[in-house]
Amino acid sequence: MPIGPTRVCKGDMPSLLPHRGPDPLTDDQLMVRCGKGEVPALEELVIRHQDAAYRYCWRIFRNHHTAEDMTQDFFIKVFKNASHYEPRGHFTTWFYRVLANLCFDALRKKKRRRKVQSVQIDPIACEGTELEPLADAVDPTAPLSAREAKDAVHDALAELPVQVRKALEFREFEGLRYREIAMVMDLSLNEVKVLLHRGRKLLARRLAHTPVGREWSRDEDDRRRGER
Numbered sequence: 001m002p003i004g005p006t007r008v009c010k011g012d013m014p015s016l017l018p019h020r021g022p023d024p025l026t027d028d029q030l031m032v033r034c035g036k037g038e039v040p041a042l043e044e045l046v047i048r049h050q051d052a053a054y055r056y057c058w059r060i061f062r063n064h065h066t067a068e069d070m071t072q073d074f075f076i077k078v079f080k081n082a083s084h085y086e087p088r089g090h091f092t093t094w095f096y097r098v099l100a101n102l103c104f105d106a107l108r109k110k111k112r113r114r115k116v117q118s119v120q121i122d123p124i125a126c127e128g129t130e131l132e133p134l135a136d137a138v139d140p141t142a143p144l145s146a147r148e149a150k151d152a153v154h155d156a157l158a159e160l161p162v163q164v165r166k167a168l169e170f171r172e173f174e175g176l177r178y179r180e181i182a183m184v185m186d187l188s189l190n191e192v193k194v195l196l197h198r199g200r201k202l203l204a205r206r207l208a209h210t211p212v213g214r215e216w217s218r219d220e221d222d223r224r225r226g227e228r
Contacts, residue, residue, distance in 0.1 A: 092176075163185070163195060
């Protein structure tokens with residue numbers, strides 16, 4: 001008996017659209033779960049944000065091991081304080097506020113320890129020794145390598161007032177918008193603009209006699225034209 005064409009109902013046809021699983025949880029939702037003690041939620045936050053946390057810590061301390069330790073301390077702090085987090089869609093600003101406070105608190109403690117240690121060392125007696133080698137003459141007009149340029153910018157940033165440095169790093173390195181910086185630092189928008197203006201001038205002044213300073217000045221001119 002010949003078999004005629006099989007009639008296929010619409011409901012029997014396989015879907016041509018790819019299968020979509022559940023939408024991933026937002027950072028806010030993960031924080032709520034962390035607040036309930038759910039470790040997998042923390043693990044997902046670490047996967048998403050550990051690179052950004054590490055980069056920020058490394059810029060502050062310029063040391064791989066310290067940056068790793070601070071990143072780990074940060075996520076421990078996130079988990080411990082998650083129950084106090086208010087899920088309002090501002091995880092990024094909360095993230096940088098907690099991270100910056102943690103890093104600069106550690107930096108202040110580190111500087112205090114250095115001051116105590118420096119009191120115990122006679123800088124004149126140590127000059128020219130392994131503790132305090134004699135500095136080589138530096139040619140300010142010599143071109144800088146990429147590493148030297150980064151070091152020069154970091155050294156200049158380290159000399160800035162803490163609030164100025166924070167605002168400048170959030171804007172120039174983290175790419176935060178002015179309003180986000182205001183939320184992170186709990187400042188008004190105008191106060192952020194003042195800090196950034198002051199920070200750029202101070203940084204340019206400290207870098208003025210180096211090749212990286214001249215490059216910074218050109219970038220600053222381009223930035224001003226772009227913000228008009």
